[in-house]
Amino acid sequence: PVKRLPWLLHAIHLVVQQGRSVHLALVGDGSERPMLTSLAVELGLTRFVHFLGATYDESRLGLVLSASDLAVVPSGAGLSVMHALGYGTPVLLHDKVEEHFPEWEAVKEGETGWFYRYDDLSDCAEKVIDALFPISCKPAMATACRSVIRSRYNTSTHADLFVKSIAQHCVFPARGVTTPGHSDSAVPCGPLEDSGSVKEGR
Structure with missing residues (x-):
């Protein structure tokens, strides 16, 4: 059993x-x-x-x-x-x-x-x-x-780890960065703690 x-x-x-x-x-x-x-x-x-x-x-x-x-x-x-x-x-x-x-x-x-x-x-x-x-x-x-x-082992920690993993392995549209024929281009996104894009709610 x-x-x-x-x-x-x-x-x-x-x-x-x-x-x-x-x-x-x-x-x-x-x-x-x-x-x-x-x-x-x-x-x-x-x-x-x-x-x-x-x-x-x-x-x-x-x-x-x-x-x-x-x-x-x-x-x-x-x-x-x-x-x-x-x-x-x-x-x-x-x-x-x-x-x-x-x-x-x-x-x-x-x-x-x-x-x-x-x-x-x-x-x-x-x-x-x-x-x-x-x-x-x-x-x-x-x-x-x-x-x-x-x-x-809490939801906040697991969410942070999940988002950091995505940030380190994915690309996101970068607003304001232009290339010929495109208003936006995809650029690699570094570790989340360096990007300042998301902050934990307090």
Whole structure:
């Protein structure tokens, strides 16, 4: 399965076996839920695994992420990384980065999250323990998590990068520049920061 949630339950089982009390909240629904519920019973995790069901209410999702000390993504990570970091919650990912979407780059080891060895249950469990015990690392990392979203992963920054890319690779009509038989001519447009054509609204 793409989400690898059964794998995550086995990792949490290792954490609990080491005498650590953790709670795993799973948001979403689908055909895997009965199997996951049965697996939680089989592993003795019914006290520790909570199935919250499907929700598209951002206020509810925000409450879950804000209340969480760690977000674990056992599959290819994408926008879920941005979502968690935006609420100040560090993220734990596997280190096989070619399976992730570009958003994985927002996770900096020890600053906004951690990486565990791909498909290594013991290493994942150890990283969960390190992140949560003896005290949660979230309070010390929350500012950095939110900061990386505000400074690098926002619509304004993405729009600037998009426009700069166009400016560096395209030509635009230059008003007032004439050539024989033409009122305007196409001239290369340099980097946007040099052209002064567009300014960010304040």
